[in-house]
Amino acid sequence: MIRLSTTDPAAPAAPRSGAADTAAPPPGRDRVVGSTEVLCVLLVLVGVLHRQVGSLVSDPRLQTWLTVFVSVLVQAMPFLVFGVVLSAVIAVFVPRSFWARALPRHPALAVPVAGAAGVVLPGCECGSVPIAGSLIRRGVTPAAALAFLLAAPAINPIVLTATAVAFPRHPEMVVARGGASLVVALAMGWLWLRLGRSEWIRLPHRAHLDTMPRAAAFWAACRQDVVHAGGFLVLGAMAAATINVVVPQQALHDLAARPVLSVLALAALAVLLSICSEADAFVAASLSQFSLTARLAFLVVGPMVDLKLVSMQAGMFGRAFALRFAPATFLLAVLVAAVVGTVLW
Structure with a gap:
């Protein structure tokens, strides 16, 4: 019988605590099921059921789902790894x-x-x-860490340069995006100071890292962040791919002619598509049937609130945090983008 085990096979057996423990299994009976075994089983199943798998993948809707799912992961994974590594450096090597x-x-x-x-x-x-989570662990006030969490993906030079390239005829879009995003990030940080509660944030426990050597603690922090952030990233990518297949594209064209609804539609679309902030400007530029104000809402909301980001926030900070922080950020981002767009255009 194969069963999951989290104990070290080489560790000494625990002392008997009662009669129920007298029938201990003989040595060698326990097996640990790890990622390697799971991968081998999946490969065997794919090899045996390759015809059935091929017929499923040939479906156009499933192909679209797989394309969106893989593209979200491919776009996000390098930056997730970068964030996890930097988070581990902050947690282990940077003093409080x-x-x-x-x-x-x-x-x-x-x-x-x-x-x-x-x-x-x-x-x-x-x-x-993960960087914001590490900052909070190192004693940074949550309001400041959350301001960084919202601002960094939207106002860094790579994102602003990509926006300038995507909107060559509207250079004011760069200023509008950077300014509106920074206003939302700071406002949410100050709002957390006013209304936020410490019990809403539930960071993964890491007390054991303080007693480990630095190199071991660094890799342990990386593994823990990958488990918490990476797993929810996969769930968010699956949700985004499902939405892309289910939501009819014609509905977007019908909303483009209505100014107020078009802003809300592109803001909601940014949440559903879950595009990385380095690439979302080119998607916004392609939505030429929508107004510049609506596309600004798409660019401001996307890096702050989308399916994969909300999933990762729930995994890193807890559900109570995500259920309060994400809706408030969405509403404020839409409002600020609409005001900025109205003033400029």
């Missing part, structure tokens, strides 16, 4: 005293400093989630 010197002591002043730090740290929303 550094953040006390780098950030203002007053939380309200720390928020804009942390938000502006996103300019010098290229990355996307997938990498900013």
Whole structure:
């Protein structure tokens, strides 16, 4: 019989605690089912059922689903790895005293400093989630860490350069996107100072890292963040792919002619598509039937609230946090984008 086990096979047996323990299984009977065994089983099943799998993949809707699913993962994974590694560096090698010197002591002043730090740290929303979690662990006020979480994916040089390339006839889109995104990030940080509660954030437990050598603690932190953030990234990519297949494209064209509904439609579309912030500007530019204000809402909302990001936030900070933080961010991002767009265009 094969069963899951989390104990070390080489560890000594635990002392007997009662009569129920007298019938201990003989040595060698326990087996640990790991990722290698699961992968082997999947490969065998694919080999045996290759005809059935081939017939399923030939379906156009499933091909679209697989294309979107894989593209979301391929876009997000490098930045997730970057964020996980940087998060582990912050958690293991950066002393807590550094953040006390780098950030203002007053939380309200720390928020804009942390938000502006996103300019010098290229990355996307997938990498900013584990980094924000590591900042909170190192003593940074959650309001400042959350401001960085929202600002970094939208105002860093890579994203702004991509926006300028995607909108060559509208250079003001770069300023509008950067300014609106920074306003939302700072406003959400200050809003957390006012209304947020510490019990809403449930970070994965990491007390054991303090007693480990630095190299071992670094790799342990990487593995833990990959499990928490990577697993929810896969779930978010699956949800985004499903939405892409289910939602009829004709509905978007019908909404483009209605100014208010078009802003809400593209904001919701940004949530559903879950495109990485380095690539979303080109998607927004292709939606030429929509107004510039609606496309600005798409660019402001996407890096802050999308399916994969909400899933990762739930895995990193807890469901109670994600259920409150994501809707509030969405509403504020839509409002700020609509105001900025109305003023410019």
